[in-house]
Amino acid sequence: MAAVEEAAAPVRRGLLTIAIMLATVMQVLDTTIANVALPSMQGSLGAAQDSITWVLTSYIVASAIMTPVTGWLADRIGLKPLFLVSVAGFTVASMLCGTAGSLTEMVVWRLLQGVFGAALVPLSQTVLLNINPKERHGQAMAMWGAGIMIGPVIGPTLGGWLTESFNWRWVFYINVPVGILAFLGILAWMPASATRRRGFDFVGFGLLSIAVGSLQLMLDRGEQLDWFASPEIWIELGISISAFWGFGVHMLTARQPFLEPRLFRDRNLVAGLIVIFVVGVIVLAAMALMPPMLQRLMGYPTITTGMVMAPRGLGVVISMLLVGRLVHRVDARLLILVGLLLTAWSLHMMTQFTIVMDSTPIIVSGLVQGLGLGLVFVPLSAIAFATLAPADRVDAASLFSLVRNLGNSLGVSVVISALAHFTQVNHAELAAHISPFNPAIDARLVQMGQAAPPALAAMDQMVNQQAAMIAYLNDFKMMMIVTLCAIPLVLLLRPARNEGGQGHAPVMD
Secondary structure: OOOOHHHOOHHHHHHHHHHHHHHHHHHHHOOOOOHHHHHHHHHHHOOOOOOOOHHHHHHHHHHHHHHHHHHHHHHHHOHHHHHHHHHHHHHHHHHHHHHOOOHHHHHHHHHHHHHHHOOHHHHHHHHHHHHOOHHHHHHHHHHHHHHHHHHHHHHHHHHHHHHHHOOOOHHHHOHHHHHHHHHHHHHHHOOOOOOOOOOOOHHHHHHHHHHHHHHHHHHHHOOOOOHHHOHHHHHHHHHHHHHHHHHHHHHHHOOOOOOOHHHHHOHHHHHHHHHHHHHHHHHHHHHHHHHHHHHHHOOOOHHHHHHHHHHHHHHHHHHHHHHHHHOOOOOHHHHHHHHHHHHHHHHHHHOOOOOOOOOHHHHHHHHHHHHHHHHHHHHHHHHHOOOOOHHHHHHHHHHHHHHHHHHHHHHHHHHHHHHHHHHHHHHHHHHOOOOOOOHHHHHHHHHHOOOHHHHHHHHHHHHHHHHHHHHHHHHHHHHHHHHHHHHHHHHHOOOOOOOOOOOOOOOOO
């Protein structure tokens, strides 16, 4: 292994960091930026309502399947070539998505986007750790975390603005100049890395791919198919459980498994994976709930929705700027604890929302939530890798990204399903008291001087709104409880050892 030349010259390291973050934000944005453009795509591509969602599903499934293979590819061809191929492939696939003339073409190009984009996040995390000395790992993870966390926040707003101002194709075309800049920066400033021969475990990869792909399909299509009322969901669940079980047995018994079992003997990494799963649930689940609540119940236009949600991203940036400097002075576990408490407090604030409130509670709770998530993400990313050997970083980063994405998918699926269930229950309970035969209602109708059917229709609309609002509040409460339940996991983390003289991280092995 080569040592870092002064941890890479500061200017070169800064330019490379910018290029890496451009690639990272580009990939993370595409997990949410296309959502708001789906109605426009549907009309342009002539797709049915139940099939247009494959534009999202194809990308998510392909990315989930290919993420774990990043470590093996990096060992075989090197970090720099893999990074360049991934950025170039993702950029070309984005351009092809913008030119798609049918749903079939779009799904194929989105699959390619997912295949090439899967490696970008774990590679960016690994390279930032490798090119920075150990005392700068906190700041490096702060910048990386800012890109990971802000991307999903600004994605729907940027996608809505591009769709309204131009057309849906620009949701994909915007990646082209960003991808070109990232490619040139990585080509110019990223140091070469050594490779090592490593056999490919086809059985392990196949089992893990089937397990993750089936789980992602189940989570993505569950709401559409009424979950366990559908045979497809049961089949996907059975396949996923069986494949995960088979993968676990194979990993423990194979001579050269796809993922080394020693990764799961590192207590910090395992605890970090559990906590990042919970954080993943909270991050995109909140993003999935807020825009429809603001637009459908409160009448906010798309641009205004993005503006009132922007403080959430601002909170993340502020928190990460602070924590990047604090992570080497304050116990990382304390920062994570404070972050989880702030996140839970923000969700408690959200349980007090009402339809008639102004934007202040939304802005304040979003800012607090951003501060909390930032405090969790950076020290967690640093401490999860603190006790790992540098040779295991790429595999661990791939696993870290995979678990976070699975948390995202599970969180969105659960809160959307819970929202539909809570809405139905609340509507039934509220509507049970509204009837022309209810003396209080009848007296009110007489007082209003309205005929019963139109007035009852107006009341039903109000009941629908209130039932939906209560359902959102129930979801926020559920997310708060999940966050509080994650707090004891902090006790499983161990502080990183102070390695005094070993201040410099090794460059790519």
